[in-house]
Amino acid sequence: MSASALTISGVDKFYGPIDRGVHAVQNLTMEIGKGEIVALLGSSGCGKTSTLRMIAGFEEVSRGTISVAGRQVHRLAPVKRNVAMAFEGYSLYPPLTVRENMAFALKAARLPKSEVDAKVASIAKLLEIDDILERYPSSISGGQQQRASLGRALIREADLHLLDEPMGQLEPQLRAVLRGRIKHFIKERGLTAILVTHDQTEANALADRIAVMEGGVLQQFDTSDRIKQRPANLFTGTFVGEPPMNVFEAYVGTTAGKINLRLPDGLSLDYNKDAFSAPVRDELLNRERVVIGVRPYAVRRSKDGVPATVSANQWLGDQTHIAADFAGGSLVLVEHDRTRLELGAPINVSIDPKNLHVFDQVSGKAISHGMELA
Amino acid sequence: MEHTSLLERFLRGAALTLVVIFFMFPIVWIFMMSFQTNETILRIPPQLVFEPTLANYTALITGKLTTAAGTLDIAFMRNLWNSVFLSVTSVAVALLLGVPAAYAFARHKFRGSEDIAFTLLSFRFAPALLVLLPLTLYFQKLGLANTYIGLIWVYQLICLPLILWIVRGYFEDIPADIEYAYRIAGHSWFATFRKIALPLAGPGIAAAGLLAFIFAWNNFVFALVLASADKQPVTVGALAFITSSGIQYGQISAAIVLSITPTLALALYAQRYLVEGLSLGAVKG
Numbered sequence: 001m002s003a004s005a006l007t008i009s010g011v012d013k014f015y016g017p018i019d020r021g022v023h024a025v026q027n028l029t030m031e032i033g034k035g036e037i038v039a040l041l042g043s044s045g046c047g048k049t050s051t052l053r054m055i056a057g058f059e060e061v062s063r064g065t066i067s068v069a070g071r072q073v074h075r076l077a078p079v080k081r082n083v084a085m086a087f088e089g090y091s092l093y094p095p096l097t098v099r100e101n102m103a104f105a106l107k108a109a110r111l112p113k114s115e116v117d118a119k120v121a122s123i124a125k126l127l128e129i130d131d132i133l134e135r136y137p138s139s140i141s142g143g144q145q146q147r148a149s150l151g152r153a154l155i156r157e158a159d160l161h162l163l164d165e166p167m168g169q170l171e172p173q174l175r176a177v178l179r180g181r182i183k184h185f186i187k188e189r190g191l192t193a194i195l196v197t198h199d200q201t202e203a204n205a206l207a208d209r210i211a212v213m214e215g216g217v218l219q220q221f222d223t224s225d226r227i228k229q230r231p232a233n234l235f236t237g238t239f240v241g242e243p244p245m246n247v248f249e250a251y252v253g254t255t256a257g258k259i260n261l262r263l264p265d266g267l268s269l270d271y272n273k274d275a276f277s278a279p280v281r282d283e284l285l286n287r288e289r290v291v292i293g294v295r296p297y298a299v300r301r302s303k304d305g306v307p308a309t310v311s312a313n314q315w316l317g318d319q320t321h322i323a324a325d326f327a328g329g330s331l332v333l334v335e336h337d338r339t340r341l342e343l344g345a346p347i348n349v350s351i352d353p354k355n356l357h358v359f360d361q362v363s364g365k366a367i368s369h370g371m372e373l374a
Numbered sequence: 375m376e377h378t379s380l381l382e383r384f385l386r387g388a389a390l391t392l393v394v395i396f397f398m399f400p401i402v403w404i405f406m407m408s409f410q411t412n413e414t415i416l417r418i419p420p421q422l423v424f425e426p427t428l429a430n431y432t433a434l435i436t437g438k439l440t441t442a443a444g445t446l447d448i449a450f451m452r453n454l455w456n457s458v459f460l461s462v463t464s465v466a467v468a469l470l471l472g473v474p475a476a477y478a479f480a481r482h483k484f485r486g487s488e489d490i491a492f493t494l495l496s497f498r499f500a501p502a503l504l505v506l507l508p509l510t511l512y513f514q515k516l517g518l519a520n521t522y523i524g525l526i527w528v529y530q531l532i533c534l535p536l537i538l539w540i541v542r543g544y545f546e547d548i549p550a551d552i553e554y555a556y557r558i559a560g561h562s563w564f565a566t567f568r569k570i571a572l573p574l575a576g577p578g579i580a581a582a583g584l585l586a587f588i589f590a591w592n593n594f595v596f597a598l599v600l601a602s603a604d605k606q607p608v609t610v611g612a613l614a615f616i617t618s619s620g621i622q623y624g625q626i627s628a629a630i631v632l633s634i635t636p637t638l639a640l641a642l643y644a645q646r647y648l649v650e651g652l653s654l655g656a657v658k659g
Contacts, residue, residue, distance in 0.1 A: 056554070056558055057558070058550075058554050077557070077562070077563070078554065078557045079557055079558070079560050079561060079562060081558075083558060084558065084559075085555070085558050087551045087554070087555055088551075089549055089551050091549060091551035091552045091554070091555040092552075092555075093552060093555075093556070093570065094552075094574065095573065105559035108559055108560045109560060149555075152555070152559075156559070
């Protein structure tokens, strides 16, 4: 990673009085390198948009510092921060055409007209809005407005590009095409972008790293693969990944040289002691209660497994999602063949300890992922 | 089906006619009176046919009122000028103060902002008579009694809250993100206010200004008490037509016609704008 494009350290955001108001962002620290694309991923109200707006300068930072390209900016007016932003609500200027909207910041920066025209033309082509450049925002669709708004942000040469839900209004086919093009555009120019989204497909497709936020707290900041393979806690484990991770509370016990993970309804997952690596086994045996998690695609049907009852069976065209009543809850399996199972059919499932995620029952923190400690 | 719709159309037409007659009759009657002498006006029964005369208008414009008891000087044209000057200046001052204030109230929630805004609104609740006596005393002490400045100041009680509260709503309707987008593209907040907020709230500001103008123009009691003849607007000046030798109905009518003409023209000209401005938000999806 090269020089830091953005450094957020110890940032708090309170709506209302400090320490007494709503604590929207809590002690956030993260560093983003130049040329990186980072997604802030979380459900609504998790603090991701507040974070973005603090970086842009539209929300005051209650505590902590924000630096862009090595300059402390958290006390500067937005105009002095040299960041570009695409707004979730598009926020195009109604009296200006799409072209004027996009050219706007470049004109303000006194770029020659020929250069402005060339840039607008190339970005408009990229976003497939070159046919509506002379139209006014009120006469185009939401998706077109969103692309114009995105274009207005991408056209600028700023230290940081902030994109707030930049593709929420687009139809799925177009979204998939544009994701690729936008990523290519950003990478080609070496821009640094922060993307706020609640759509993990979008985060996966666009971002180099994903910052998962919940309740104003940064839960995990890592690559998409590592977040899936090594979720830092129960929240990221269940939030990232589609369909979500199956989780069950379990009591840890030992009988006759086996480790038993006892689930509700009298079920038990039994493993040989040497099925686990030594450090993981020690951690497990040190605890009485844990939460275990397993990704749907890691659950296998096998004759000597634990019994479950099929409650739903759905073929998605490339994979089958099977839901089963299991241990007082529901277990989801993904199989790549077209499986036909009657509703209510008994099945037996087994879980390879290599695919087992173990979390602390109280704090939700990850204890181990497969054979490795967290 | 057609039968009912015909009847419906007829009834609707009749109802509209009734309403128009009800509202327009006084204006039409006054307009007719302004071309008559006192004798023809006071004929019983009143008659629709008369010999029109321009004497009333001549009297107003030349400032010489001829009555049975002799010739009287009237300052009607001066009053008319006062009305124009007072209303225009008051609205201008109120816009200058009220629009930035409205923007501040709409965009920045600070401690006590709601209280201040409400206090300003409450100036409109208080009956004018309640504040007139203390105002008169203060104005005499301060040397503001019978000055244009003093009157324009008092007129702010009428114009400022109106403009502040209407325009504030308009600013609140403009999504803040539009302004943010402008600011992040390299503009100061002041440039944003001028180039984005003001134009987008334009119809609202125009409507509020127009309303404030009409209210200022129609004001009577402040001007009656706080100004003497040479500073009084037409609303007060019209009292001069109640003379010792009787009420000069003809001249009063002519004066009314002359004094409602500017506001009526303005309202008619800006009617569409006014209705749009008062009923629609500034920015639609």
